[in-house]
Amino acid sequence: MIVRPALVAAALVLGITAARAESASADPETVSFPSNDADLTGGSPTTLRGLVYRPAGEGPFPAVVALPGCDGLFGSEGKVREHYDSWGRLLGDEGYLAFFVDSFGPRGVGRVCGMRESPASPRRERARDAYGGLLYAQSRRDVRADRIGLLGWSHGGSSTLWTIAESFSARPAGLANGDFRAAVAFYPGCQFVGQEASWSTRIPSLVLVGEADNWTPAAPCIPLVERARAAGADVEMVLYPGAYHAFEAPNLPLRVIADVVLPNGISPTAGTNPEARAKAIERALTHFARHLKDDAKR
Numbered sequence: 001m002i003v004r005p006a007l008v009a010a011a012l013v014l015g016i017t018a019a020r021a022e023s024a025s026a027d028p029e030t031v032s033f034p035s036n037d038a039d040l041t042g043g044s045p046t047t048l049r050g051l052v053y054r055p056a057g058e059g060p061f062p063a064v065v066a067l068p069g070c071d072g073l074f075g076s077e078g079k080v081r082e083h084y085d086s087w088g089r090l091l092g093d094e095g096y097l098a099f100f101v102d103s104f105g106p107r108g109v110g111r112v113c114g115m116r117e118s119p120a121s122p123r124r125e126r127a128r129d130a131y132g133g134l135l136y137a138q139s140r141r142d143v144r145a146d147r148i149g150l151l152g153w154s155h156g157g158s159s160t161l162w163t164i165a166e167s168f169s170a171r172p173a174g175l176a177n178g179d180f181r182a183a184v185a186f187y188p189g190c191q192f193v194g195q196e197a198s199w200s201t202r203i204p205s206l207v208l209v210g211e212a213d214n215w216t217p218a219a220p221c222i223p224l225v226e227r228a229r230a231a232g233a234d235v236e237m238v239l240y241p242g243a244y245h246a247f248e249a250p251n252l253p254l255r256v257i258a259d260v261v262l263p264n265g266i267s268p269t270a271g272t273n274p275e276a277r278a279k280a281i282e283r284a285l286t287h288f289a290r291h292l293k294d295d296a297k298r
Contacts, residue, residue: 096149183203
């Protein structure tokens with residue numbers, strides 16, 4: 001199903017989102033854990049860094065493994081970016097342990113936007129990092145090991161689609177506590193994932209894209225989702241009219257990303273669309289609640 005919600009008055013939803021965003025949450029904990037990429041390194045797996053946003057209380061909690069976009073989890077001064085910090089605190093306030101995976105820093109880069117050859121590609125390293133994150137989260141006593149979702153943005157959204165692909169050959173064997181239970185991909189690069197015509201998934205998934213996005217355009221996502229649904233996959237896509245890349249990021253003025261030049265010669269536009277942001281956040285939270293909360297049905 002491809003949904004195009006009307007972006008009309010969203011004051012109520014915006015108010016709910018703002019209240020959540022302003023609520024107090026504990027600062028994140030920094031952790032280290034292994035990727036699942038030993039088959040790529042030819043030896044020991046890459047040791048990754050992660051940030052854990054933990055809800056109040058003892059747990060165990062449902063969890064969400066989160067994959068940032070090409071801008072990376074941390075800014076130039078080493079501080080977590082507001083975009084991801086806001087999501088970590090929001091998810092914590094909603095009762096999830098949010099676990100953000102830094103794929104770039106441990107591999108010697110901070111930002112891969114516009115790079116032709118990245119040391120952490122969505123299909124290879126980052127999909128394996130996601131499963132490293134799943135296994136780490138499942139090892140924690142404060143996590144419901146059978147109720148873990150996956151969330152990604154842009155480069156991380158593409159990584160999310162590769163991770164949950166039914167054909168993904170590097171998925172860990174066994175998974176005694178189960179696979180990811182649900183996934184949400186914000187504005188993924190479907191033009192690359194769609195090159196695999198048989199892409200499908202067994203994991204209930206949601207794809208959220210701005211209809212005006214000229215960086216990771218919506219158009220290639222439509223046939224990708226339609227083919228997967230025709231094959232029986234539980235995948236839904238929502239298009240947000242007038243919304244550009246990073247439309248659900250907080251406090252991001254609409255601007256052209258001049259230091260990134262796309263193959264068509266243009267530089268992409270990104271920025272917050274408040275109404276689309278509110279609706280997409282609610283949609284993502286509803287999806288996770290349906291599949292990760294105690295009353296979830298599979």
